[in-house]
Every structure is written in C-alpha cells, then in structure tokens.
Amino acid sequence: DAGVIQSPRHEVTEMGQEVTLRCKPISGHDYLFWYRQTMMRGLELLIYFNNNVPIDDSGMPEDRFSAKMPNASFSTLKIQPSEPRDSAVYFCASTPDRGVTDTQYFGPGTRLTVL
Amino acid sequence: GNSVTQMEGPVTLSEEAFLTINCTYTATGYPSLFWYVQYPGEGLQLLLKATKADDKGSNKGFEATYRKETTSFHLEKGSVQVSDSAVYFCALTPMFSGGYNKLIFGAGTRLAVHP
Numbered sequence: 319d320a321g322v323i324q325s326p327r328h329e330v331t332e333m334g335q336e337v338t339l340r341c342k343p344i345s346g347h348d349y350l351f352w353y354r355q356t357m358m359r360g361l362e363l364l365i366y367f368n369n370n371v372p373i374d375d376s377g378m379p380e381d382r383f384s385a386k387m388p389n390a391s392f393s394t395l396k397i398q399p400s401e402p403r404d405s406a407v408y409f410c411a412s413t414p415d416r417g418v419t420d421t422q423y424f425g426p427g428t429r430l431t432v433l
Numbered sequence: 434g435n436s437v438t439q440m441e442g443p444v445t446l447s448e449e450a451f452l453t454i455n456c457t458y459t460a461t462g463y464p465s466l467f468w469y470v471q472y473p474g475e476g477l478q479l480l481l482k483a484t485k486a487d488d489k490g491s492n493k494g495f496e497a498t499y500r501k502e503t504t505s506f507h508l509e510k511g512s513v514q515v516s517d518s519a520v521y522f523c524a525l526t527p528m529f530s531g532g533y534n535k536l537i538f539g540a541g542t543r544l545a546v547h548p
Binding site for chain 1: 469475476477478479482522535536538539540541
C-alpha cells in the first residue's frame with residue numbers, strides 16, 4: 319500500500335486566500351484524523367471521521383476551518399479565509415479500527431505558509 | 434485531565450552512545466502508551482507501543498517499559514546511530530476515549546546524533 323497520501327506537500331499563499339488540503343487514507347481504514355503541528359502548540363487533533371462521518375470537530379480552531387470526507391478514499395481540510403497564524407504543518411492520519419491500541423498511520427504532511 | 438510530559442530537547446549524542454528520553458504521563462486508569470518518531474520532512478510513524486502495565490515495547494533497538502507505579506514510559510537505546518536523528522513523540526490513548534484511539538502527544542524531543 320502507498321500509505322496515507324497528502325497534497326500538496328507545500329503551500330504558500332497570501333492572507334485572505336482560500337486554502338484546500340487533501341488527503342487519501344489507506345484503503346480499508348475506517349478512521350481519518352486531521353492534525354496541526356506548530357512549534358508553539360505541538361500536535362493538535364483538529365477533527366476525525368468514522369466511515370466518512372465527522373465525529374468530533376472540537377479541535378477545529380474556528381469557523382474559518384472546515385473539513386469534509388465525501389467518500390472513503392478522500393478528505394479535504396479547507397481554510398477560508400487564511401491568516402498568517404494558520405501557518406503550520408497539517409497531517410492526515412488513518413487507522414483501521416477504533417481500538418485504543420491501534421496504530422495511526424500518518425501522511426507526510428502539508429507545510430502551509432500564509433504570508 | 435490526560436497529558437504527556439517529555440524531556441526538552443535537543444538531545445545531542447555521539448554515535449554509539451546510550452540514549453534515554455524521559456516520558457511521564459497523567460491519565461485515569463490504564464492508558465495505552467506509544468512512541469512515535471518523525472524523521473526530517475516526513476510524517477510520524479509508530480516506533481513502539483505498550484498496552485498494559487509492565488509491558489515492554491521494542492523495535493529497531495529501542496525499548497520502553499510501561500511503569501504504572503511511576504507513570505512513566507521512558508525510551509532507551511543502547512547504541513544510537515546517525516540515522517536515529519529525528520524527533521521522538523511520546524503519546525497516550527486514554528482508557529476511556531469515547532470509542533476511538535484518541536492520541537494525546539507530548540511536545541516531542543529532538544535527537545541529533547553526530548558521527
């Protein structure tokens with residue numbers, strides 16, 4: 319399997335622009351997670367999906383952030399409008415089951431820079 | 434609440450030196466414990482895990498033992514290599530996590546190994 323795929327790997331945009339990050343989970347994995355990594359706050363869970371349904375979005379920082387999972391093989395995280403404080407590395411991860419011992423498989427991340 | 438505390442980095446070692454990265458946690462009951470590693474420019478990947486007290490996780494020469502009495506999960510390796518240079522994250526999944534393996538990460542410890 320190719321693992322979790324994210325695109326783009328790097329994104330540079332100007333404040334106020336819309337940004338869309340994409341993720342393809344590992345086939346057969348029922349859970350998908352979006353994380354944000356910054357120096358100040360470390361790794362934060364933003365939202366997770368189970369069978370394409372958003373279950374917990376309590377980590378989404380504000381209404382400018384939205385996430386969708388239209389099918390089992392694709393998810394997007396959108397920021398509109400973007401702000402410089404959104405600059406971070408965004409990771410997508412997936413896992414096959416909900417067991418507390420299960421491994422999460424991470425993608426390579428998208429490094430977002432908002433100027 | 435649930436939290437993970439790691440020793441601050443960076444940790445700088447010479448090749449073949451002994452490595453210890455301290456990790457302590459706060460959680461109710463018996464969480465599952467993990468070490469993830471992030472190599473430069475990549476996503477996180479599972480290094481090892483332990484799911485109950487006194488379990489020892491091991492992989493690639495790294496070991497960590499789940500110590501309930503000291504709420505610790507310290508990472509050790511007897512002889513580090515330059516290729517071990519990375520950021521290491523200690524993490525836990527609470528015993529009662531609402532039906533999914535919600536990972537709570539420490540801040541990460543950067544390891545730099547020199548020849």
